[in-house]
Amino acid sequence: MHIVHIVRQFDPAMGGLENFVKSLAQEQLKSGHSVTVITLNRVFHQQGSQLPYEAEIEGILVKRIGYVGSPRYPIALSIVGEIPSCDVVHVHAIDFFVDYLAVNWWRVSAPMVVSTHGGFFHSKFASMAKRLYFNTVTRLSLRAFQYVLACSNNDLLRFSKINQKRLLLIENGVDVSKFANAASPQYQPHFIFIGRFSDNKRLPQLIDTLSEVNKIGSVKVRLSIIGKDWDNNKLLLTEKISTLNAQGWVSIYCELADDEIRALVSSASYICSASEYEGFGLTILEGMAAGLIPVVSDIASFNRIIHNAKVGLITPFNDPAQDAKRIVQFCNHVSEQYQSLRSKAISASQEYSWSRVSKSFEQVYQQVNAQKKVIQGITVNDYSKQALLTQLNERLENRRSTILAFANAHSINTAQQSNEYLAVLNRSLTVNDGSGMRLASKLKYGIGFKDNLNGTDFVPYLLANLTPGTKLFLLGGEPGIPKECLNVWQAQYPQLNWVGEHHGYFNERQSQHICQTIKACKADIVIVALGNPLQELWLDNNLEKCGAILGIGVGALFDFTVGKATRAPHWMRALGVEWVYRLIKEPQRMWKRYLIGNFTFVLRSLRDAKR
Missing domain, CATH: 3.40.50.10700 (AF0625-like)
Structure with a gap:
């Protein structure tokens, strides 16, 4: 089967969406499929030069196309002409590609499916306009897709309001081998955050809460914030750390390679996030695969992970003093049962392995084919x-x-x-x-x-x-x-x-x-x-x-x-x-066949579609 993935950013860009597509494509290659990724030719929020049109990344054929406009809604009108003959087109995220391919459905011969990846509700920016767009344009655009694949239970609930008929839940896959069993073998009150430094991650609240934990005194924690600057928040975080005089226990790391992250994970026992919105919770599960115990905010996607795993702590992260008390109590519990909880986290993460998730996508591809x-x-x-x-x-x-x-x-x-x-x-x-x-x-x-x-x-x-x-x-x-x-x-x-x-x-x-x-x-x-x-x-x-x-x-x-x-x-x-x-060329011979015949054919096709 030849599978074409369309995603706005891909390697060398870093992030949950990019890693999702790369991991899925790699698993599909292992299964013997042919895979092409079509993406944009610049990395957002970087001043780097235009990337080459074509590349091969770890066996994946990547084609990159130009665009204009904002990274929030990049416009790439050449996308239809770049789609090769294939068995299925899999679009990732709700953006320009979804809307434009929906308008040009008649030019795309292969069946199309789309994965939601949280929609476009990752921040409160233009929230009213987003809701209006979602309930009008997005509702219409999704009709052109054979299946809408919700990446999380949260997405399933949101998208069921505009597209119930062809909506399926296939939760994100996780590269459980990336940091497999890397967490400290002995208990360490060291918390790890991995992700973009974006507004929705609420990193200031996370720092405030763990600062309160250290004030209580019975537990002294460390926090490593690992990821990529986003929304220009690194400077604000540095100022926050300085204001709290927290330089001794909070560290910020940007653009680390996986082996460098693994080294930090090896000295930690917790993976944490105070995020106010997540489409899925990919980095939490990657941390759990390492053996890290999750401490996360009270949102739908995290709730589902913790409920299924039966390990971890959910706290709102809206009252630092109260949240700190819960975390201290939880840390005392973890320190007593660390080995069993560590094993439990690793075991729970295996349910999200790419080998399992890829098979679910393949079943959908087979249905549309x-x-x-x-x-x-x-x-x-x-x-x-x-x-x-x-x-x-x-x-x-x-x-x-x-x-x-x-x-x-x-x-x-x-x-x-x-x-x-x-x-x-x-x-x-x-x-x-x-x-x-x-x-x-x-x-x-x-x-x-x-x-x-x-x-x-x-x-x-x-x-x-x-x-x-x-x-x-x-x-x-x-x-x-x-x-x-x-x-x-x-x-x-x-x-x-x-x-x-x-x-x-x-x-x-x-x-x-x-x-x-x-x-x-x-x-x-x-x-x-x-x-x-x-x-x-x-x-x-x-x-x-x-x-x-x-x-x-x-x-x-x-x-x-x-x-x-x-x-x-x-x-x-x-x-x-x-x-x-x-x-x-032949009006006298062909007029009846094409003018009357085509009109008749379309009418019969409309009737046939209603049966």
Whole structure:
């Protein structure tokens, strides 16, 4: 499976969100998946230069794109064009990417899921505007995503107010190996805080509270504040420490490497946070994996961790004197049972290991990648181009008789008027062709198809990747056209065995003779260009008589190959409006098919989506 993660910041940026995506991507690589991360090309709040467009970080392919605007809502309009062919797009956090991809859902062929990561409520900044935006724009944007994946119980409660139907809880994974078993083996009244120095972390309250603990006197604690300056708070914290004359027991460390953090953890027994908001509580669990005992504020995400672990202290951090009394009492308890509580913290953290959490995400990816969809009564297989190629090669190798049909809006319309044709499409290996099918799938299933598998593009790709020596026969088109097409393809794909051709003007008696000719040639594949529904009906009646394994209906492909007909410019094909070009080129022949037919198809698709 090819998974694309989209996140506004990634390595070398540091933080909970960045570490989450990196850890998930690494676990997915271990499971044999292909992973691409698309992110922005500058690290927020740093004056460094633009990062390279492409890099490989610990096996992860990273693409970086430019942006304008504030780090709070960076605008990167090139994102859609950077998404490669893939099986799923996983967006992380509620930001510009969610809104822009929602507006451009029709341009993204892969199913999309989004992880919440706390939404955008990490601080009180513009809180009223945020609530309004959340209840209007975010509510609408999330409709474009197959699943909304809440990263915490707190997020589950918040997002259930605007999106209940496709909301799932998958709590964050934790790199339990980062500081595994690193806490002091003997009890030490040393508290560790790890995280950004942002306003919502309430670090001044944490310092005030532990200062009161030391005033009580029965317990003398130390505090190490480890992380990255944010909201310009390092200076304020330094002033706070100086005012309290706390330099002897409070230390601040910025931008430490993991091994340096591990060294500090080795002299500590507690992980702490006075935060007023956390989407999950990642660093608390990383600390618990080290064997540190949690002392945390009374917020939903921390409550869930402590409740499940059955180890740690929850205190409000709103009254330093009262909070200090609770902490002193708790420290006395921990000092008496430190070894058992340390082991209990480590054990509880294992429930959040990435190996377990990654499997939960994989189950969601598999659900959104169901390989069959029913469009207006016709079963359409949802393959990527590579997956369809693999499927066909396997069928050829196993000599499993198969008709490959490309279903577009016109063929679906035709099938609504012909039970015979509808039955043939359902017996065939039918795949999607064109923007109309993508729209129908989006309306009914919330996601489009993985790739646009039109025959004009896919068949040359198939020919280039068939086993050398495969035998092919061409049937259809005006006299002379299949011969000319065979000559073109023979020059392009000389590794294949081109055994014969015949034009598409024949009666029933002549049809039987053609079948005998194909059988005598021992063709493996018959490529038929009679237009639909004739080509699929002919294959359904005659493929077995021909002795071939695979029959493919290709419409006007022979004409395109020899230059008798021209395709739309690439930009029109990219936008999914190639039909407009064909309508302009052949208005008398195509107006009914495209103007009336497309309108009818959309109406039927809307009805089909409501069933």
